[in-house]
Structures are given as structure tokens and as C-alpha cells.
Amino acid sequence: MVKQSQLDDIFFALADPTRRRIVEKLVRRSLTVGEIAADFPISQPAISKHVKVLEESGLLVREVSGRVHHCTLSAKAMRAASTWLDRQERYWNDALDSLSDYLERAAADSDRPTRTRRHLPRKKTS
Amino acid sequence: MVKQSQLDDIFFALADPTRRRIVEKLVRRSLTVGEIAADFPISQPAISKHVKVLEESGLLVREVSGRVHHCTLSAKAMRAASTWLDRQERYWNDALDSLSDYLERAAADSDRPTRTRRHLPRKKTS
DNA sequence: TAGATATATAACCAGATGGTTAAACAATCG
DNA sequence: CGATTGTTTAACCATCTGGTTATATATCTA
Incomplete structure (x- = not known):
């Protein structure tokens, strides 16, 4: 993956379940690397790497x-x-609103079931 | 990565910048696989795979x-x-609030500013 | 039916990821 | 000082990832 923005780093960091669990623990109180490691079945160096990834993403701050x-x-x-x-x-909700507006307008003309139409019609060539 | 919850799939899906860009496009309007592929410099099969990942995460729904x-x-x-x-x-803000409460209590002796409170104060135990 | 179009699948590959163990480093303790 | 503790780094490895090209499948069109 070619990371370019901080958002890339953040989502990348959060993609790993172990790292999300670390975040869940840190959210309650700050911990030392050793304390984190004690809570996981993997080796301490593995935790060390996870902490580094979180740190580089900016999600975690380390104070030595x-x-x-x-x-x-x-x-x-x-x-x-x-x-x-x-x-x-x-944005998505805005689009949903547009759709629902459209459906309402369409419904004014007919009682066609609109279930199969999932997105805004672009053009109608008939 | 050993994925176990849907959250794993979702964060994994969002970790890739290309897939996030697909989401950003889809948020504006629904697109066909081909339309998505046309907007990216990578091959159509690559897009096909990204779409599949998004679909499996539940973020994307496909209608054939x-x-x-x-x-x-x-x-x-x-x-x-x-x-x-x-x-x-x-939770994190709660922790901040606890810290801030602590600082306030400590500040009963001095004139510490309370700038560190970022969100709704939840409870005040004094 | 044959060809074009939209998409998926297979096979492959280089590089990344997440884990390991062993060793190094830094700070504290006796 | 030497031993211990907390952490990082190095070297390594199996597996996963995201891309490729070539091919298959399904649908539409002439």
C-alpha cells in the first residue's frame, strides 16, 4: 500500500485487530509498553512494533x-x-435524501413498486 | 491478519487508499464497476478485487x-x-475529564487554566 | 450465431505484514 | 561494578496484499 496522507496511516493502524484492542485499552488509561504486552498472547517485540505503528500514525503518543x-x-x-x-x-445521507425526494416525485405519477430501483436514474432513452 | 468481526473487515477495507477513494466516489452517486475502473490508473481486475473487498466488508452493495x-x-x-x-x-474524553477534574482539584491551590477540557464535562465530583 | 461488452477468475509475482527468537541498549538496583 | 528490568532492533520466515496479464463467463447486439 502506498501511504501518502496521515489518514492512510491512521486507517492502516486501525485495520489490525490487535492494534484496535490496544487503542481500546489506552482509551481507559495510559499504559507502559510492558503493561500492554502483558495483556496479549503475542511476544513483547510484536507489541513493540504495534506500538510503533500506532505512534507513527499519530494515534499514540509515547513519553519516555x-x-x-x-x-x-x-x-x-x-x-x-x-x-x-x-x-x-x-454526503451519503444527502444522496439518500435526494433519492427519497426522487421516489416521492416518481410516486406522484404512478404506483409502480420502486423496490428494484436502487440508484438515481441517469437518463431514460425510450 | 486474523479477521473475526465485521469491524475487522470494515477497517481493513478502509485501510487501503484506493478503496477509500472508491467509497468517496460512491458516496456521491452509485457507479458500475466499469465506471469505477475508468477513474483509476489500475487495471479493471484490480478494481474488481477492491470492489469485492468492499462488498465483503458490507460497505458496498452490488446489484447485478x-x-x-x-x-x-x-x-x-x-x-x-x-x-x-x-x-x-x-471514553477518551471521559478520561480527559477525569484528568481535568483532577487538575481542577489540584488547582484549588493555584490558578491552573482548564484548557484541557475538550468536550462535554460528564460529571463533577466535587 | 458471431462479435462486442462488462465483469470475474486464475495464475503469478514483488513487496509488505505480522509474527518469531536472539541480541543490543538503556536505566535502575544491589 | 555486575545483574536485572524495560524496551528496541536485527534477522528471519510464512503468509497476505495488491498489482499484473491472460482467460473465462455472462449478457447484449447485429
């Missing part, structure tokens, strides 16, 4: 203090992902 | 009519992803 690394979530990155989703949904 | 396949977004699947994100954010 002595030899322990404290991990915290960044609300800002999280927002970037949910904003993208929300925007898609908003 | 003759030899063309019409693709539409499913709001429901989209919601699953944004709900997950929203829930994380909500």
Missing part, C-alpha cells in the same frame, strides 16, 4: 521516563478518522 | 442488472466503523 515508555492516545488523530467517516456519511 | 454491476454504499457498515471510533473518543 527512565526505562519505561508511557503510551497515551491522541484525540486529534482519532478525530481525523472519525471526521472522514462522518463526512462520507453526511 | 444484466451484465453491469451497480455499486452502492451501505450506511449501516459505515456506521459500524464510526460508532467504534465515537465510542473510543467518548
